[in-house]
Amino acid sequence: MTIYWVRTEKNDALSVLEAVERALDTGTMGHQAMITGRGDPSDPTNGDPYLAENLSELRQVWAVDSNQIVVSNRPVLAVVINALQRLIKRGAWWFLLPQWQQISTFHGVSVRVIDSLLEHLRQLRERLHVLEAASISPEHAKLLEEHIRLLRMEQQVLHNRIAALEAQQADYASSNSTEATL
Numbered sequence: 001m002t003i004y005w006v007r008t009e010k011n012d013a014l015s016v017l018e019a020v021e022r023a024l025d026t027g028t029m030g031h032q033a034m035i036t037g038r039g040d041p042s043d044p045t046n047g048d049p050y051l052a053e054n055l056s057e058l059r060q061v062w063a064v065d066s067n068q069i070v071v072s073n074r075p076v077l078a079v080v081i082n083a084l085q086r087l088i089k090r091g092a093w094w095f096l097l098p099q100w101q102q103i104s105t106f107h108g109v110s111v112r113v114i115d116s117l118l119e120h121l122r123q124l125r126e127r128l129h130v131l132e133a134a135s136i137s138p139e140h141a142k143l144l145e146e147h148i149r150l151l152r153m154e155q156q157v158l159h160n161r162i163a164a165l166e167a168q169q170a171d172y173a174s175s176n177s178t179e180a181t182l
Helices: 013-026 032-036 049-061 078-091 093-134 138-181
Strands: none
């Protein structure tokens, strides 16, 4: 399965389809840092501008402001609408506050969990870079295998030489024992 990462300036389906078609035609799979995993290991976004932008926004707007209202800009009615919104909000404050606190707590926990997961991802990415750097190239592996083969051949020659010397020693010992008995 191949994954293509595409970006568009517009948020409509036709732009996305055109971007996918361009990616398929050109064979470009998207942002290289996302594909190869290369980038600054200390950067939690791994160089992905979309993720960085959304993380920044997430950290800025996670808290729900229970005092915020939608400010009206209507020329004559704006003052009345805004005052009415504030009045309703203050009247329902005691009822809505527990839900707002629960929502804010959930959002805060979500942001902290995302930060923690990104830190774990960063650590795994660093570990992967270390393992990739320590991996043996196929050419080096072939050289090592050839060296091991030569060492095994040398070991076999030495075993044969030891067996021959042991046989000579046994012959010498048997000839000395027959001479001693005569």
